Amino acid sequence: MEEILRDFKPFIKKKGLKYTQEREQILKEIVSIKGHFDVEDLYLRFKEKNSKISKASIYRTLPLLVEGGYIQEVYRQDGHSHYEVTLTKTPHLHFICIHCREVQEITDERLNVLIKEYEEEREYKLLTYHLEIFGLCKACKGLKL
Amino acid sequence: MEEILRDFKPFIKKKGLKYTQEREQILKEIVSIKGHFDVEDLYLRFKEKNSKISKASIYRTLPLLVEGGYIQEVYRQDGHSHYEVTLTKTPHLHFICIHCREVQEITDERLNVLIKEYEEEREYKLLTYHLEIFGLCKACKGLKL
DNA sequence: ATTAAAACTGAAAATCAATTTCAATTAGGA
DNA sequence: TCCTAATTGAAATTGATTTTCAGTTTTAAT
Numbered sequence: 001m002e003e004i005l006r007d008f009k010p011f012i013k014k015k016g017l018k019y020t021q022e023r024e025q026i027l028k029e030i031v032s033i034k035g036h037f038d039v040e041d042l043y044l045r046f047k048e049k050n051s052k053i054s055k056a057s058i059y060r061t062l063p064l065l066v067e068g069g070y071i072q073e074v075y076r077q078d079g080h081s082h083y084e085v086t087l088t089k090t091p092h093l094h095f096i097c098i099h100c101r102e103v104q105e106i107t108d109e110r111l112n113v114l115i116k117e118y119e120e121e122r123e124y125k126l127l128t129y130h131l132e133i134f135g136l137c138k139a140c141k142g143l144k145l
Numbered sequence: 146m147e148e149i150l151r152d153f154k155p156f157i158k159k160k161g162l163k164y165t166q167e168r169e170q171i172l173k174e175i176v177s178i179k180g181h182f183d184v185e186d187l188y189l190r191f192k193e194k195n196s197k198i199s200k201a202s203i204y205r206t207l208p209l210l211v212e213g214g215y216i217q218e219v220y221r222q223d224g225h226s227h228y229e230v231t232l233t234k235t236p237h238l239h240f241i242c243i244h245c246r247e248v249q250e251i252t253d254e255r256l257n258v259l260i261k262e263y264e265e266e267r268e269y270k271l272l273t274y275h276l277e278i279f280g281l282c283k284a285c286k287g288l289k290l
Numbered sequence: 291a292t293t294a295a296a297a298c299t300g301a302a303a304a305t306c307a308a309t310t311t312c313a314a315t316t317a318g319g320a
Numbered sequence: 321t322c323c324t325a326a327t328t329g330a331a332a333t334t335g336a337t338t339t340t341c342a343g344t345t346t347t348a349a350t
Contacts, residue, residue, distance in 0.1 A: 018317050018326055039307080054329045059308060066279075067243075076221065079337075080307055095269060098212070106263055111256070115278060118251055124240060125281040133260060134211075136270040163297055163346050184336080199300045204337060224308075225336055 004031055004070065011068045022053055026061045030071060036082045036103070072128045075103065086128075094130070097137035104137070149176055149215065156213045167198055171206045175216060181227045181248070217273045220248065231273070239275070242282035249282070 012019045046053045065071045071083045075094045093106040119126045157164045191198045210216045216228045220239045238251040264271045
């Protein structure tokens with residue numbers, strides 16, 4: 001946590017932006033979340049603690065955090081984006097059941113190796129990536145849709 | 146093309162839906178598109194040939210085609226989804242430059258192998274998947290953002 | 291071939307995530 | 321401290337997608 005905030009201020013300054021309380025609060029709150037979250041989740045958390053951070057600020061800050069590599073947009077469900085903290089360098093794959101909407105995470109270092117390879121081959125600057133697998137989970141597979 | 150349509154009717158019927166002209170036309174048109182498309186692209190194609198298929202029908206049909214494995218939602222850009230025909234079993238990875246918005250395709254059989262492995266391990270029924278890699282392309286990497 | 295019920299369609303209205311506007315506030319260098 | 325540009329919250333706007341609904345079409349059963 002401390003290390004993340006220590007890194008965040010220079011990141012913001014280097015971009016010529018201002019280090020505001022709102023930006024810091026948003027990052028702090030996000031780091032304290034285990035698992036996935038969306039804009040509504042974040043907004044409600046602030047509301048509960050009587051912090052009046054607006055959705056506009058959240059929407060404005062999330063892309064910054066993605067760009068800085070602090071969070072990733074991991075999948076899109078019910079018409080909006082879901083994020084998670086980039087804790088490890090291990091990539092997350094998300095298997096999404098189109099019937100029961102369950103989201104399962106799969107982690108596999110081999111994918112990470114592939115992505116790194118693509119990055120070097122094509123001389124990209126990788127910011128983030130996500131792999132979504134859609135289908136029917138074990139439980140829903142037998143049902144007729 | 147013929148084979149796809151031959152397969153589509155039973156697919157629709159098995160779901161207890163009706164095989165309508167609109168659904169057939171939409172699938173036919175999509176199969177004739179090389180590369181990516183979005184709802185607007187499709188709509189304009191119908192408009193040009195004086196077919197009065199509505200956007201509502203397109204929006205209603207695309208999820209069916211995804212479910213049937215005929216098309217895939219491959220990435221999301223400018224706030225809306227982009228699709229492509231599932232021609233081969235070779236997965237498409239999309240590298241999206243967040244600066245110039247260029248989309249490059251990478252194909253790699255090794256990823257396909259990984260996905261199949263996950264499917265068998267967890268007893269999923271795979272419908273579709275997509276891997277999006279966000280970052281800066283070779284050309285934009287040097288620019289200060 | 292008729293018929294009837296249910297599904298489907300186009301057009302318009304509604305929804306809803308995300309972005310933009312704008313006046314007031316705040317950060318941070320001089 | 322002062323000044324200016326960046327940022328904020330709230331509200332308005334945008335734009336993709338979904339829903340509504342009255343009229344139309346499909347399809348199974350007569």
